Ligand SMILES: Cc1cc2nc3c(=O)[nH]c(=O)nc-3n(C[C@H](O)[C@H](O)[C@H](O)COP(=O)(O)OP(=O)(O)OC[C@H]3O[C@@H](n4cnc5c(N)ncnc54)[C@H](O)[C@@H]3O)c2cc1C
């Protein structure tokens with residue numbers, strides 16, 4: 533690990549004083565990357581003691597989650613378990629108990645990809661070293677993306693939590709150096725790789741995530757299904773966060789987000805449009821999967837994700853609409 537300066541912030545305002553500093557929260561991703569010298573920040577600002585670990589009710593019936601709420605606390609919160617079970621299940625499907633105790637809401641949104649070439653400083657990786665090339669496209673790409681990729685990068689975003697939050701229309705609240713505060717809908721938070729895969733979000737240097745807001749839960753049943761190589765402690769090959777309401781025998785609303793498929797928690801309005809107004813059943817589910825996968829591209833070892841995504845989406849839709857009135 534390279535030498536770095538370290539400071540602890542007592543308030544969010546104090547944390548955003550130095551635009552060149554990097555924040556450390558639970559440290560479960562950043563420290564690993566520093567040990568491998570994938571990331572070499574000159575200065576760390578420890579935000580772990582900021583007063584941002586509360587989950588509060590907000591006026592519209594939603595919840596405001598502090599950026600430092602540990603993943604385990606968020607998953608166990610009775611309001612999350614009762615009203616946002618898709619989020620609770622997604623969190624519990626991630627990492628391990630010990631990691632979830634350390635991992636924070638803000639850090640989870642900003643964890644880096646698990647592409648093996650990104651972690652291997654001997655490999656070519658445009659995300660780690662812009663302009664160096666991408667060993668993922670032609671190499672071991674089993675876990676890499678099939679949607680939203682570019683010539684420069686085909687990495688996936690690894691978070692489970694963010695997929696559920698995307699289905700729930702979460703909003704990220706930030707504080708920038710200089711004091712400006714922003715509300716950024718999660719749909720606008722992540723960037724496609726294009727030819728700058730090293731820039732992953734719309735956050736500016738030194739901008740701190742303070743909270744994530746969830747609006748009141750959408751109508752309907754909720755679930756999160758994660759397909760992975762092991763029963764636990766593995767990242768998603770494909771995951772689906774779903775919220776679907778059925779009224780009078782027709783799908784009245786649907787909110788579906790996908791993990792393991794793209795460089796960001798993936799949501800596509802065409803998938804939901806293919807379902808709304810239709811009777812639940814194989815025809816509607818197939819149309820939704822067709823819409824999701826119309827532009828999918830495999831890179832060899834990850835070709836299997838295309839049929840796997842179809843089957844996982846279909847299984848989630850069956851579960852959410854079975855016996856629904
Ligand atoms: C073995 C292993 C298995 C895992 N499995 C899964 C899994 O299955 N599913 C899954 O979703 N995750 C998984 N994870 C990832 C884990 O969830 C993340 O490492 C964790 O959520 C990151 O949170 P943190 O607080 O530790 O972030 P840190 O490591 O402290 O920070 C991560 C990044 O976020 C930035 N940051 C942190 N907080 C803020 C903030 N408030 N504002 C602005 N920037 C901030 C940091 O500067 C850094 O760039 C796994 C991790 C490991 C090590």
Ligand code: SF4
Pocket residue numbers: 645647648649650656657658659660665666667668669676684685686687729
């Ligand atoms: S897929 Fe992206 S992260 Fe992986 S090697 Fe290529 S550029 Fe790097």
